Amino acid sequence: xxxxxxxxxxxxxxxxxxxxxxxxxxxxxxxxxxxxxxxxxxxxxxxxxxxxxxxxxxxxxxxxxxxxxxxxxxxxxxxxxxxxxxxxxxxxxxxxxxxxxxxxxxxxxxxxxxxxxxxxxxxxxxxxxxxxxxxxxxxxxxxxxxxxxxxxxxxxxxxxxxxxxxxxxxxxxxxxxxxxxxxxxxxxxxxxxxxxxxxxxxxxxxxxxxxxxxxxxxxxxxxxxxxxxxxxxxxxxxxxxxxxxxxxxxxxxxxxxxxxxxxxxxxxxxxxxxxxxxxxxxxxxxxxxxxxxxxxxxxxxxxxxxxxxxxxxxxxxxxxxxxxxxxxxxxxxxxxxxxxxxxxxxxxxxxxxxxxxxxxxxxxx
Numbered sequence: 001x002x003x004x005x006x007x008x009x010x011x012x013x014x015x016x017x018x019x020x021x022x023x024x025x026x027x028x029x030x031x032x033x034x035x036x037x038x039x040x041x042x043x044x045x046x047x048x049x050x051x052x053x054x055x056x057x058x059x060x061x062x063x064x065x066x067x068x069x070x071x072x073x074x075x076x077x078x079x080x081x082x083x084x085x086x087x088x089x090x091x092x093x094x095x096x097x098x099x100x101x102x103x104x105x106x107x108x109x110x111x112x113x114x115x116x117x118x119x120x121x122x123x124x125x126x127x128x129x130x131x132x133x134x135x136x137x138x139x140x141x142x143x144x145x146x147x148x149x150x151x152x153x154x155x156x157x158x159x160x161x162x163x164x165x166x167x168x169x170x171x172x173x174x175x176x177x178x179x180x181x182x183x184x185x186x187x188x189x190x191x192x193x194x195x196x197x198x199x200x201x202x203x204x205x206x207x208x209x210x211x212x213x214x215x216x217x218x219x220x221x222x223x224x225x226x227x228x229x230x231x232x233x234x235x236x237x238x239x240x241x242x243x244x245x246x247x248x249x250x251x252x253x254x255x256x257x258x259x260x261x262x263x264x265x266x267x268x269x270x271x272x273x274x275x276x277x278x279x280x281x282x283x284x285x286x287x288x289x290x291x292x293x294x295x296x297x298x299x300x301x302x303x304x305x306x307x308x309x310x311x312x313x314x315x316x317x318x319x320x321x322x323x324x325x326x327x328x329x330x331x332x333x334x335x336x337x338x339x340x341x342x343x344x345x346x347x348x349x350x351x352x353x354x355x356x357x358x359x360x361x362x363x364x365x
Contacts, residue, residue, distance in 0.1 A: 003050030003307065007291050009083075010183035011208035012156055014125065016083050018285055018310055020053035020212065021046045022296035026068045027061030034298055036068055042303045043072045047081070049307045053292055055186075055212070057087035057130055058115050070120035079121055085184075085212075086115050087160060089130035102133040105144040112153060128158035128186055138170050146179035158184035158212070164199035171207040182209045184291065189213035191222060191265060191280055192258045194328040201289050210291025213284050221253055222280040223302075224266060228259055264325035268318045277302070281309035283322055 006015045021043070025033040034042065043054075056065045066086065073079045088111040091101030099106050116122060127148065129141060148154045157180050159167050167185060174181040185204050187196045189211065196211070204211050217223050262276075269276045285293045297303035314322070330338055 002048075003310065005310070006052070007210065009126070009156070009291055010210045011181065012183050014083060014156060014183070016053040016292050017051045018292055019051060019281070019307065020055050020085070020292040020294050021051055022214065022294035023054065023056045023065045023069060024060050025296050025298050026056070027064030029061040029064055032298070033061060036071075038298075039068050040072050040075075041300060042297050043069070044076075045300065045303050046307065047076070047078070051307070052081060053083045053085070055085045055294055056119075057090075057128075058092050058111050058118075059087075059090040059130070063092065063114075063118055066115055066118035070118055074120050083125045084119065084121065085126035085128060085158070086119070086124050087128040087130035087186075088112065088115070089133060103129055103136040103141050105140055108141070108144050108148070112148065116153065123152060124154050126156045126158050126184060127154040128160050128184065129162065130160050132162040132166055138166060139173060142170055142173045142177075142179050146174075146177075149180040156180065156183045158182060158186055158209075160186035160212075160214075161188075164203050167200075167203060167209070168207065171209070182207065184212050185209045186212040186214055186294075188215045189284055189287070189290070190216045190218045191261050191283060191322060191326040192218040192253065194326060197328060198330075198334050201287070204289040211287075211289050213287075213290055213293045216281050216284040216293050216295070217277055218253060218258070218280075221258060221262060222265060222276060224262070224269075224276040228254065261326045264321060268314070268322060271318060272312065272314065274312060275305050278305055278309040278312075279314065279322075281306060282312065282314055283319070285310060286314075286319075 003017045003019060006017055008014060009016045023039075023043075025042075026039040027033050028035060033039075046054075054069060056069055058066065060066070069084075073082060088108055089101070089103055092111065092114070093100030100110065101107060112124070112127065115124065127145065129145075142157075145154070145157045149157070157174075159170060159182055162170075167182065171182050173179065185200060187200055189196055190213070193215070200211065203209070220226060265276050265279060269279045272279070274282075281293055281295065284290060295303070295306040295309075297306060335341065
């Protein structure tokens with residue numbers, strides 16, 4: 001079956017498939033991933049089965065990912081059929097010059113021109129700040145991105161791996177100055193990584209920015225191919241075996257909590273007769289404000305299974321089972337927002353938001 005449902009990305013008219021193709025695996029420069037022919041087979045399968053949202057970055061496999069995509073789009077002559085996202089921030093210069101990394105106006109313009117050349121296109125649909133650099137004023141970033149929109153080199157703007165206050169400030173500046181607003185927040189989100197629920201889900205809803213979930217399989221942990229003691233599994237290939245994570249070494253995922261989540265996921269997948277990876281992707285895709293989930297693959301079997309992840313529903317009781325097993329631990333100040341503390345604010349009363357459709361519809365026909 002093919003993807004049949006699409007969402008508009010944030011508050012834009014851009015229609016994107018609920019599963020986006022992540023292309024970090026395009027190229028072997030990082031010691032894992034795909035050669036060009038295998039990458040094109042994955043690319044073609046994704047597009048031929050209804051996908052239209054392709055995500056890359058200037059630094060993925062040293063630029064090879066973007067080069068492959070440019071060649072693939074050219075060979076299919078389908079640039080206008082694809083919603084193309086790329087990212088900037090990391091230093092991709094061979095000289096490692098001080099101004100060749102970060103989110104300054106100088107570096108944004110440099111990296112964009114290089115990405116456009118590799119991608120063989122004159123515009124990028126969604127240009128995403130890859131990581132907060134802790135230095136560049138958000139005012140400079142938003143003004144630069146808006147200028148690039150005005151020049152027609154990018155169409156929409158996104159943020160990835162930034163503090164919630166930074167994203168909020170960026171959106172406020174866009175609204176106040178008539179800049180192109182933030183349409184997407186690309187963040188890690190999966191059954192084993194739910195910390196964005198503390199801030200970013202609500203932030204996305206209030207600012208009309210759709211969540212693009214990266215690493216929905218927890219680096220492969222939720223696919224079922226790993227067992228406790230990941231570092232000792234010499235016969236298993238995958239992302240966790242080759243690179244360190246944004247939060248530390250492989251051992252940061254190799255813990256009791258995560259293996260309990262994997263066990264619960266396996267039980268649910270067996271009960272509904274679906275692959276573990278498909279169930280994990282389905283769970284993420286059906287969380288509030290998630291516009292699209294990034295799926296990557298190194299083998300055809302993986303992309304074939306991933307593309308079927310939205311063709312079934314997880315029963316409510318099993319969804320609850322997954323939610324309970326993976327619930328993130330609330331830290332300060334979020335502990336104050338839990339039910340027991342909230343009950344002390346409105347004792348013996350039930351207070352909440354108005355229910356959906358509180359106001360009666362008006363017949364204007």
